[in-house]
Amino acid sequence: MTNKDLIGDLGERKLIEMIIKKSESFQTKYFDKNSLKSHIGDDAGIIAIGNKFLVLSSDMLIEKHHFPKEMTYYQRGFKAVTVNLSDIAGMGAYPVGILISLALPKNLPINEYDNLLDGIIEACQFYNSPLLGGDTNEGDELIISGTGIGISDDENVLMQYGFKNNDLIAISGEIGLSAIGFEILNQGLEKTKRLLMDNDINSEFIDTSISKILSPMAKVKEGIMLKRSKTVTSATDITDGLSIELHQIHNSSIKYNRGNSEDLGFMIYEDKIPFIDTIKKIAILLNKDYQDLIFNFGEDFELLFTIDSNKINEFKEYFKDKKYYIIGEVNKSNKIQVSLINGKIKEIDLKGYQHFNK
């Protein structure tokens, strides 16, 4: 590393690793391990407050990267709350509040600012999570930076690690639809929608995909239920794509679940991915790789979690009124793989959305 190297030359993961490394060496030295349960790098930080556990997460949304131009200001405000509470959901905590800081370009029309605030406030109402504070500043581009505050009544917060051999891998809803929604907007809404409908793609599927990218929702209730069911061994929210999240929980297990996890790996079954045939068909029509849509885009804000295989019946009973898909299992392969419909087995490479692409 020389003084001339720029951060644009590193990937986002490297930048985060630098923070984690510095912060761990300091925090191990200075803080009581019992009160500071977490490490930076999970969905959220955790601290003990009296007999409760506080779960905290920050996410920053930047105009250029996170808001397609078709997204209204109301939707931008709503999404900012959603992404922050999605991390709280990924820990199985219940949200108790949110703080939102805004960088606003001077030339933003007042009525759009008003719409942005409506989106934020109505999302707070939707998630039953009051707006507790924030900051406003003039900036070159719209930036919405939030912090979600959650509570767990006990210390058994759902971490990214904790799964073991034979656990089942599940998701709380469809994945890849945000990616499809994004591509439909990207290639021209009217034209692309017509192309898909002319090829017998259900219009409801198309509308759901567009709604997933413009109005994503956090699975807050589901996250709380995952924890309360006592059948789930780990969880995270899918922000950056299933590929990144699978690698992330795999690394987390190696790092923190010492002794238990050396050989743990994952097998995902392609035929269990919801709507796989429709997604494949759409991918061809949109001239995209279907595996990219499923594994490497993200923004679905579904939960990825592992179920104790001995408790699968309890899980099914507990979740009988909620949507979920079991898409794979934990094994001892030390590999992250997908079993394709054609019978082949393939590694799932670490790809997905990075703000700083290497």
Add this chain to the structure above:
Amino acid sequence: MTNKDLIGDLGERKLIEMIIKKSESFQTKYFDKNSLKSHIGDDAGIIAIGNKFLVLSSDMLIEKHHFPKEMTYYQRGFKAVTVNLSDIAGMGAYPVGILISLALPKNLPINEYDNLLDGIIEACQFYNSPLLGGDTNEGDELIISGTGIGISDDENVLMQYGFKNNDLIAISGEIGLSAIGFEILNQGLEKTKRLLMDNDINSEFIDTSISKILSPMAKVKEGIMLKRSKTVTSATDITDGLSIELHQIHNSSIKYNRGNSEDLGFMIYEDKIPFIDTIKKIAILLNKDYQDLIFNFGEDFELLFTIDSNKINEFKEYFKDKKYYIIGEVNKSNKIQVSLINGKIKEIDLKGYQHFNK
């Protein structure tokens, strides 16, 4: 208001008022007043967690507005933690953690990124407040958005309101020095320093002023002591300038301290402002209005607080090892005034740093 009006045409206060108005009408409807003690608009939000009170505040720093070009990346990181914990200090709470989200320009050298992280982490260590999480993103300019988390063991958090007639008005340290430091840098460090020293300004005073703008510190311990002393009736941190803060606490009192505060006003005594003669002399040398330096710049991160006049002896005993200056008193004038050394009395107008200047 038409659809063509831009937010650049409103002042920052107006933008914040819009948020407060929307959020209050919603939160009054949906949340239990007992668990949500605070209103948006104080230094920080408050929620009850078990038998503790959580104090939360977010602040966003933007390259162009908050970081003089002479500020190193280490200092920028340190300042981001300072400003967030200063709000916690203003409530008399003790910090338990911080979250930091970064927008980083692609062309930031890696070694400067490293320095930035060092500043953040060492500030966390300095304030005994672990880094609990955050986010990194690519942005057009450097933005550091933080959330400070504090705890109060009881509900008697120091609010901006609560003062009453005859209370004494005090500050935890010198004000106006950040403004002087900023002007010295702005007019050319070497040249201006020489000019001041040639005119018998103490070099330590100059260096302190520069250090106040480049390396501001939050009065965290002092904030905790203010609360524990049980002699203080209100407090806030001075971020935007004494003028804005005095108007802010005055408004807060009218709004929340119903029935008690209709006629309350403030009288500040110019001769009690620390180092007033030196500041006046420097203002002439730098061709600035000395009252602007004292009242309208901010960035000192000192605490502004009111002391119960019946408990002034207890206060003095409690604070005998700490710096403070009593600069005025609460009266029943319903005006915010300064009594000048020349005997004249003048209104302190609402001026100060606004990100969106009207």
